[in-house]
Amino acid sequence: MGRYQNIVYLREKQWISGSPVMFNKGALLRDTSTGKNVLQLQFASVDIRTIRAVIVRIDCLDWTKKCVDALEHTFNDLSVKPGEVFGDREPIILNDENVRTFVFTVTNVIYENETLNTEEYRLIGIKGPQDINSFGIYAEQFKKELMFSGFQTEGIVRPYISDGYWYCACGTMNPGTAGECIKCRAEKRKLAEISSEKYLDEKMRERQAQQKSERNKKNKIVAGLSGAFIICLAAGVLAVKIVIPNMHYAEAVKQMESGQYDAAIEGFSALGDFKDSPQQTVETIYRKALRIKENAESTEEYEEALSLMDSIKDRKACEDMIQKTKFDMAGFMLENAETVQDYLDAQDIYNSLADDMDCEEKLLECKYQIACLYSKTEVHAESARELFMELGEYRNSEKCLAELLAEHIELTDAYKQAYEYYENGSWDSALEILSGMDPNNESVKELSVKCYDLKYKAGLEYWSSKNYAEAFKEFNSIKDYKDSAEYLDKIKKIQEQQEAEKKAAAAESSVSLGELTSWLNGNWSGDGSYWKNVTFTKITDDSMMLDGTFTRESGRVGSAAKISKSSVQLVFNIDAFGFKDIIVVTKTGENSATVKFWSVTGEGIKGKADIIHLSR
Structure with missing residues (x-):
């Protein structure tokens, strides 16, 4: 599991108007090597100037939202350009292990030109960007509009524009006053225009009408060629060789446009190298794969679509669609999963896509569902505990963890500490912890009896060696266990006799x-x-x-x-x-x-x- 164990993910983006930086994301981690909690933060610059240093005050809150600590951290020796991120390589060690939420206040920002911004900005939560797929049927059309407008199309998100701030298609958050993206220079006005679903719908209809017009032109050409064929037929064999393939080509085009993909593939393949038949074969296979993907109702259908795309990826740039199809297949698997293995299969796909796509939320959902299934079985309860702890505040993981620990006391940190004390011979410390737990719990009763028995045996050893003081301590702490009370009475009598002898000796020595x-x-x-x-x-x-x-x-x-x-x-x-x-x-x-x-x-x-x- 590594040195660092996740406690809480900090996913909510935070910013306030005027602040030169925003909080992008972070995590609260447990350093298993030192036993300390560590904070990992990532901030992003939303200023047009290059930032050299940033000072942030961090108010640390416990479960009840009470501030239990406050610390100040300086991010030094930076050279952060507009839109760039920083800070996530500097672990911040916390003093209180009960801290779970944080309030960030930017107190000082130093720029490359030595100017200083000392105004304080207490950051608050803001909306995050949406995935491009939230456009639904307009997603591909939006990509085309981005390309036509000269914007980048790799790693894009759905633009979001409000009065206070806006997200560019490149994913960068910009202050509301910025007319263009501080990172990629895309115009805010143009993005607002081409991201409108009304605009995209109009453009999609225009494209469909244009495609229909082009098909009609091709049909007229085919009709003309048919007439010419009659004329050329009389002229000789050469004409036949040109006209007939054109007719077959036109028929294959018609079949492709009407969705008869298998017939079209067969027709184009039969034409060999005639015109662009090889390219049309590839295009038809691609369209067939897309239709299977869009209508897929089983993992097998997604796999069929992927197989078709994989067969043409050397001849058509469809890697993005392959990734998207895998993403959708994993989503289908996640939605229909019933067993841990089902979720693990979906998780494997998301992990394979994590470097190119935002799969964090999906991976968390897989982990959450696996944890829920594990929590229902005795043998996997410990695994469920670890997963819920890693999930932190995701969904109701904290509640699930609390319910799991209530049912399985042996998984709690307190019980584990008691067990460690038991193994190390600190039985009194173990019993002190166990005394605060449910006395009717089988695990608590079992460990308590083990501690009692070892203390009883230690008492017997002290009794045998006539170390009555230590024997009394052991038996007195377990006076209700076995015959400990009888040994206490015996020890008291011996101690009384010893005390009397001491007094007699003292009296004797008092006469000179x-x-x-x-x-x-x-x-x-x-x-x-x-x-x-x-x-x-x-x-x-x-x-x-x-x-x-x-x-x-x-x-x-x-x-x-x-x-x-x-x-x-x-x-x-x-x-x-x-x-x-x-x-x-x-x-x-x-x-x-x-x-x-x-x-x-x-x-x-x-x-x-x-x-x-x-x-x-």
Whole structure:
């Protein structure tokens, strides 16, 4: 499909009186490479001076006709002569992808002689030219009148003349004040005269009367020759050879003029090279082809006419009529088409003619009909969507597209974005988009379940790896799916337990060693003969002195270390005896505690007593 995808065709020609340029045509395109919308515009000069630069302000409107952006574009380095076009090779990148219609205002025009026109011209829609075939039976006569008047006859349109502007036969739009075409110099007055159907009808009747008169003259000549033949018959064989062929020739002419083409072709062919019989044979074949074409009621008849024209195209300039016949045949096929293939066949013919004839409207109609047929089948729904998008504002394509997308949500940009998120693992983003769609749609339900299932599996993996925080996120977003709610309850209990442990740890760490040694400082009494009286004296936060009945020496000083928020360990080195005492005091109340006592000797650690209870 190429890099650029059509969104909207801009077909309406726009101009306003006084403006040096007109808007000719354009298109809004989607750059599939950058994802940006691009505007392609073609303007035409209607000024007699050569234009060097043009500045145009473009008001960008959305579907509701609200102006959502405005930008200014300059067409530089031009050398545009009267009637010439420009601008369509400069893509204009848009900022807002919702823009669909545009208002053009010409703000500055710079001419080759450095003069500047700064007046603003807000362009409005105007009528476009009609195809030459809109003349109907007068089309060929108009071409003849153009030729007799010295005007060009290639690529012509039907002239249109109004007070504000007029179209020349060459297709150029001219301001109403122009007396002759700014491009081909054809006179407006003369075009108005020879394009009048009344004038063309009179000329056609004159031509038919002249042809009848010429036939009568030929008949009189034939009658004279017949009398001469009787005289010459007596004179000899030479006369017979001249008169008889003339009689046969006259009869063939009569048959051709009366529409007896097969008999005339046979008669002229039998005459060989007599007079212009070969040329008359070609002319008769041509007329036969034209009659078949004009009365054709089937594709086969059009093909027969084309076959006849093709057989004489080397001897008669009929290429234009061959093209016209193909155009008419495609029109017949388009009008009577019933299947996609029928429309494709017509489309192929229009495509073959596109370089020489204006087939754009017909090609759009083929595409539109194909899209309509595709939209009725499930298997071709995506193709229908693409075609309706390419058709833009043509006929009711936008409405058809909306109806198609309503029936096939899976074709919408939103659904496609959701599906892309699903494939990329962004399941929450996918579900967020899907939540705004019809929950009863099968495609929406199917994709939603796929996202739920993947999130559920992710939650199970997090649960197995004891990553409860991430597991909670996954299960919480799909709490109504399967047993996600049960896992949420389990995780909450685990998290509550973990929180309690954190608080306990925090509380434990909140009691310092200094606070424990300050609490222990003082006189205590306990059970056992050696612990009846004992005194703990705080020296520093991490050292204490101990006196008591169990001690080997008085005033021992040892180190203090915190074991827990309620336990402190005291270590005393007994140098005189070569060992150390380890005492662990555990707070059981503000004035009560328990003591565990060990001695470390060369033989190892030895407990000195069971748990001792202290009080004060």
